[in-house]
Amino acid sequence: MTTLPTVFITGASSGIGATYAERFARRGHNLVLVARDKPRLDTLAARLREENEVAVEVLQADLTRPTDLSALETLLREDARIGVLINNAGIAQSGGILEQSAEAIEGLIALNITAPTRLAAAIAPRFAQSGTGAIVNIGSVVGFAPEFGMSIYGASKAFVLFLSQGLNLELSPKGVYVQAVLPAATRTEIWQRAGVDIDTLPEVMDVGELVDAALIGFDRRELVTIPPLHVAERWDGLEGARQGLLSDIRQAHAAERYRPKA
Numbered sequence: 516m517t518t519l520p521t522v523f524i525t526g527a528s529s530g531i532g533a534t535y536a537e538r539f540a541r542r543g544h545n546l547v548l549v550a551r552d553k554p555r556l557d558t559l560a561a562r563l564r565e566e567n568e569v570a571v572e573v574l575q576a577d578l579t580r581p582t583d584l585s586a587l588e589t590l591l592r593e594d595a596r597i598g599v600l601i602n603n604a605g606i607a608q609s610g611g612i613l614e615q616s617a618e619a620i621e622g623l624i625a626l627n628i629t630a631p632t633r634l635a636a637a638i639a640p641r642f643a644q645s646g647t648g649a650i651v652n653i654g655s656v657v658g659f660a661p662e663f664g665m666s667i668y669g670a671s672k673a674f675v676l677f678l679s680q681g682l683n684l685e686l687s688p689k690g691v692y693v694q695a696v697l698p699a700a701t702r703t704e705i706w707q708r709a710g711v712d713i714d715t716l717p718e719v720m721d722v723g724e725l726v727d728a729a730l731i732g733f734d735r736r737e738l739v740t741i742p743p744l745h746v747a748e749r750w751d752g753l754e755g756a757r758q759g760l761l762s763d764i765r766q767a768h769a770a771e772r773y774r775p776k777a
Contacts (some may be wrong), residue, residue, distance in 0.1 A: 520648070521545040521570075523591065526733060527636070530553040531653060531698070534726040536563060536571075539599075545570040547597060549587065550604070551577050554574060578604050578630035579622055588637035595645075600638050602631035602652045602675075608668035609669060620667060627671035646690035648749020651733065652679045654697045656741065659753075673695075676739070683738050691734055696729045698736040699743040 522539045526532040528550035536546055542561040548556050553575040560571040573588075576583040591597060605627045608615070635650050640647030657663050657671030679695035686693060699720065725742050732740030744750060 518596075519544045521547060521594070521596040522599040522601065523549070523597045523638075524601040524603060525548040525549045525630070528552040528559065528603030529535075530722055530725060532601070533559055534722050535601050535603065538726055538730055540567040540569050540571070543569060544599070545572075545596070545618070547572045547574060547590075547594075549574045549576050549578075553574065565662070572620065579625040579723075584630060588633060591634060591638040592641060595641070597638070598642075598647065599649045600634060600651065602634060604630060605653065605671075606668075608665045611732060612666055613663060615667065623667055623671060627668070627675050631675060635678070635682060639682070639691065642691040643686060643689040648690075649692040649694065649733070650682065650686075651694045651696060651729075654679070654695050656697050656699045656743065658697065680738070694733055694737060695739045696732070697741045697744075698725050699708075 519542070520533075522544045524532050524535050524539075524546065527536050527548035529552075529689050532548075536548055536559060540546060540679070546560075546563065546569065548571060551557050553573065556573040556575065560573050563571050564568060574587070576587055578587075581684070588721050591600065606623050608623060611617075626632075631652055635652070638648070638650070642650075648708055650741060653674050654675040655672040657665055657669040658674075658676050661669055663669060676697065682691075683693040720743060728742035729740050732742075739750065741750060
């Protein structure tokens with residue numbers, strides 16, 4: 516009998532992370548759940564152990580703290596049972612660039628960019644060596660929509676998408692699967708923490724529906740899964756246009772429109 520890989524989930528105490536934990540526990544996977552709120556993690560873990568008869572380890576950690584992040588990196592490098600990494604922990608942005616403090620910017624970048632990058636980098640060599648494993652990075656449709664007005668958050672999620680696509684190119688030849696999941700507005704506590712009343716948003720997806728859709732993409736080994744995108748060809752068109760743009764970049768000379776007039 517093949518042993519299912521243990522699933523390591525950040526931001527697992529509520530919302531998308533907790534729902535991923537429930538879904539993977541139902542599938543029979545053991546779990547390592549990471550978040551700052553240990554009491555909520557403990558409550559969730561106890562329920563999942565009882566309902567699914569799986570092993571659930573709880574790790575209290577703040578991914579913006581270097582010592583906490585380093586400890587998790589060590590675990591991901593060394594624990595061969597961990598075969599799926601869900602980089603879910605993140606923070607939203609409250610207000611525009613004019614309202615942001617240096618500390619708020621630093622915290623958002625640490626959690627949304629630095630932490631998932633370092634955790635993926637910690638586990639990738641072991642995955643590549645074994646020829647298996649999966650990394651799931653939770654991005655956002657805001658990552659290609661500067662019009663939405665969340666400049667720093669959107670930029671952080673654009674990073675997550677680019678990172679995922681780049682990691683796929685590097686790691687898929689070695690048997691490692693990398694998925695970017697791009698939700699739109701989803702009914703989680705991230706909005707409340709950012710001071711946004713979710714009931715003022717015109718359309719919001721239930722978190723269970725979001726994760727179930729993401730897992731269908733996971734099972735299909737999709738590289739980019741966008742549950743709220745109803746016309747899949749739109750993404751294909753965007754990718755095709757990007758490839759066309761790259762084919763028109765010829766770097767030996769500046770384009771005609773940028774050359775000095777004689």
